Amino acid sequence: MIELREVSKLFGREHAVDGISLTVASGELCVLVGTSGCGKSTTLRMINRLIEHSAGQILIDGQQIRSFNGQVLRRRMGYAIQSTGLFPHWSVARNIGLVPRLLKWTPARIEERVTELMELLGLEPATFADKMPAQLSGGQAQRVGVARALAADPDILLMDEPFGALDPITRETLQDELLRLQSRLRKTIVFVTHDMDEALKLADRIVVMNQGRIVQQGTPQTLLHEPADEFVESLLGGADRGLKQAGLTRVATLMQPLDPAQAKAKADLPTVGVDDSLRLALSLMLWHRCESLMVTSEDGQPVGTLAFHDLLRTAP
C-alpha cells in the first residue's frame, strides 16, 4: 500500500506538486492523468525517491520512505518509462536481469527468472535474449522495459507513460497485456499517462491532476458520471463521454437472455461477443443498419440478444 499525506514538491518557489493526499491500495492499478506539467510524473518519481518530496509524508506499507536507503527502496519497486531507458550496450537478457543482479541473486536464478519473464511478456527467449535494444521494435523494447521492471518481483510497479511513444495498435496490444498480467500478478501499480482513454481502460482508480493538485479521484465510472469540474470534463472529451462509457461496459451487463423460441428467427443477426464493449455493439448496429444483435459466448454459442433500446437502459 502506498500512502501520500499532504505531499508537496517545490522547484525553486514553484509548486510542482501542492499538498496532495492519495492512497493506493495493494493490488490496485491507480492511474494519474493530467496535462503535461501537472505534476503527475513528479508525484511518481517522489514515490521511488528519484525526486525528494519537500513536505508531507510518503509511506510504503505504513513506513516512511525516508527511513529506507533510496537505492534499496528503488530495488524494491519496478520502474518503467516511456523511452524504456534500456541500456543500449547490454543485451535484452542482461537488461532484464539488472535488478536481480543488483540484489546479488545467483546467476542460475537470474537466468531462470529472465527466461520466465520473457515468456510472460511474449518474447521468445531463444530469439530475443541476445538481441541488443537497438535491434528491437518500439513495442518489443517496451515489453523488455516492463519485464525489467518486474524482474525482482516487486510489489509495487511505477510506470511513467510507458506506452506513450507507441503506435495505436501496439499500444492497445500492450494495454491488453498489462491488464492480463495485472489480473494474474495483482501488483500495486501507479501508472502515469496524459491519455484519458488509456486511463479509463486500465484504471481501477483514476486520479486527475491539474497544476500540482488532485482535482478528482474515483473509478472510471464515477468520473464519467460525475466529473468534478470543466477541466475533468474536457479531459473526458466532452460530448464523447457517452461513447467512452459504452466502451467501458461489457455487453453481458445489458443483454437479454436468449429466448429459445426466437433463437431460429434471429439466427441471421450479426453477432457480438459477450465480453465485447457496448461501444463495439453500437458500432455493429450502425454498420449493419439493424436494431438488435446476437450475443455469443467465448466458444461462439448464442447466449442472448442485445437490442438498441437495451443500450438506453442504465446498467444494473
Place this chain on the structure above:
Amino acid sequence: MKRQAGVMRIGVSSLWAWWVPLAWLVALLAMIQIMPDGEDIFRQIAPDNRSVIYRRDDFLTLVANHMAIVGVASLVAITAGVGAAVVVTRSWGRDFLPLVAQLASMGQTFPPVAVLALSVPMLGFGTEPTIMALVLYGLLPIVRNTLVGLQGIDADVLEAARGMGMSAIQILWQVELPLAFKVIVAGIRTSVTINIATAAIGSTIGAKTLGDPIIAGIINGNTAYILQGAILIALLALCVDSSFERFSRLL
C-alpha cells in the same frame, strides 16, 4: 538575410564585440614595436649571448611574410578545396565522391610536419615549396567540411528549390553554399590555424617566416631569440583564430 545583417553590424555598433581579436592584434603590434627596444629584459633571459635581439630581419617584415605565405596558401586551398567538393557533389562528378571523401579524411591523419618534410624531396627548398605543402595539407579540412556542409543540407530544401524552377547554378549559389557556409568557414578556420603553425616550421626548409628567430635561437643556443619568435607567432595565431571565432558567431 540574417548573415548580411550580421556583416553590417561589424562595421557599425558592436565593434566592441570584437574586443578579443582586437586585443590580440594590439598586443601583436605592440610587441613588434617594443621588442627591439627590450634589450634589458631579454638580457636577463639570455645573459651569456652577445646579441639578445633578433635583427636579421625586422619583426614587421617577418610577420608580413608569414601572413603572406599563409594567405596565399589559404586562398589557393579554399578555391581548390571548395571547388573540388562542389564538383564531386554534382551529379556529373559524383563518381569521384567516395574517393575524395576518403582521401580528405585519411589525409588528415598525416601529421603536417611529415607532409612538409616529404614535400621537400619532391619540390625542393624555399618559399614556394612551403606554400605548396601548406596548400596540400590545408585542402583537407576545407574539402572535408565543404562536403559535410553540402551533404548535410536537407533534401527537401533542394527538392523545393528545384520545384520552384531554380537552375543548378542558382541552387548552388543561393541555396547550397549559403546553407553550408558555416561549416565551410569552420573548415577554413582549421586549415588556417594549422597553416600558421606549419608555416613557422617552414623556416627549416628555407621560407622566411616567424619561425626564423626560433630556429636561429635553437641553433645558437639563444633563448631570447626563441622567445621573441614564439611570442609573435603565438599572438598572430591567437589574433587570427579569435577573429574566425568571432566571425563564425555572426553566421
Place this chain on the structure above:
Amino acid sequence: MSDAKQPANRVIIAMILLALPALHGLALTSVQPNRIVPGDAYRLMEIVGLGGALLLSLPFVAVLWLAWRPSEKRMRVIFVINIALLMALPWALALFCMSFVDADQPYARAGVGPGIWTLLFLLLLILIELRTRLQLSKGLQNMAAALVVGSLSLALISGWLEPLALAREYAGRREQFAAAVLYHLMLVGAAVALSLVIGFLLALLIRRLTRLQTPAFSVLSIIQTIPSLALFGLLLAPLAWLAARYPLLADLGVKGIGWAPALIALVGYSLLPMTRNTFVALEEVPPDVIESARGMGMSPWQVFSQVRLPLALPVLLEGIRITAIQAIGLAAVAALIGAGGLGTFIFQGLGQAAMDLVVLGALPILIMALIVDAGFSALAAYFRRGVVHD
C-alpha cells in the same frame, strides 16, 4: 555475384590516364655516386628500352579496358592486377639496383624518383576506389595487405634493395633509428597517458562545477591555438630558468632543451581534445538511460561504471585517437628543441639537404599515424557495436 555491365568507372580510368604519363614521362629512379652529388634520373625508356616500356604498360592498359565496361568480376580482376603491381614494385626496384648501381662502389645509391611515388599514390587511390565499389570481405582485404607487405619485407630481407638510398641511410644508423622510434613512441605514449588522466579528471571536475566549463575550455583552446613551435619556445625560457635555479631539477633532466618542454607542450596540446571528448562523451549519454538506471536502484558508482562510462567509451576512444595522432606529429616538431625521436632525422636531413634521411624520419611517422588511426577506429567500432545498430 552479378555480372551485369555497369557504366564505365570514370575514377579508375582517370587514375590510369594519369598513371600512364607518369610511368613514361616522370623519372622513376635515380642513381647517385654518393650521398651529396646529385644523381642521374632514369625514365622507363632509359631503363628497359622501348619494348620493355610497352610491355610494362600492358597491365595499365588492361585495367583501362576492364574499367571501361566494368562488372563485378572485372573489378575483381582489376583488384588482383593492382595487388600484383604493388607486390612487384619492390622487386622491380631490386632488379634496377642490380643492373644500374655499381656494386663495387660502397657509396653509390639508387633513389626512388617522383614517378614511382606518383604511381604508388595512384595505385593506392584505385585500391580505395575498389574498396568502396566492391564489397570486399575483411579477410580478403587483410590478405591483400599481407601479400603486399610480405612481398616488400621479403625484398628487404633479401638484401637486394640495399643500394636504395633510403636503405643506405638506414644502414648507417640502424641503432639510432630503433632508438628514435622507441623514443618517439615513449614520448607520445607518455603524453597521451598523462593527458588522459588529467583530461579525465578535468572533465569530471567541470561536470561538477559547471561554472568552470567556459573558462576551462577557453584556456585549453588558447593553448591548442598556439602553434607548436611557439609553445615549445615559450616553455623553453621558464624551464631553462628553473633548471638554472634548482640544479636538482636539471639533474632530473628538466631543462629548457630536451624532453621536459616537449612533454609539457604535448600534454598541453592533448588536453583540449581529451577533455572535450571525455566531457562530451559523459554528458551525451541519454538522460532516460541514466534515469532508468537510477530508477532501478543502481548506486551512483554503479550508474557511472556500468552505464555512463561504457556508453561514453567510443567517444572517449575517439578523443584518445585524435590526441595520439596529433602527438605523433607534434613530437616530430619537438626534435627541434632536442627532444629526440624521429623528427631528429627529418631536421638533420633538411639541414644536410639529405632527402633520404628526411624520408627515413617522415615515413615511419606517417605509418605510425596510420596504424594508430586504424587501431583506435577499430577499437571504437568494437565498443560501439550493438549500441548503434545500422
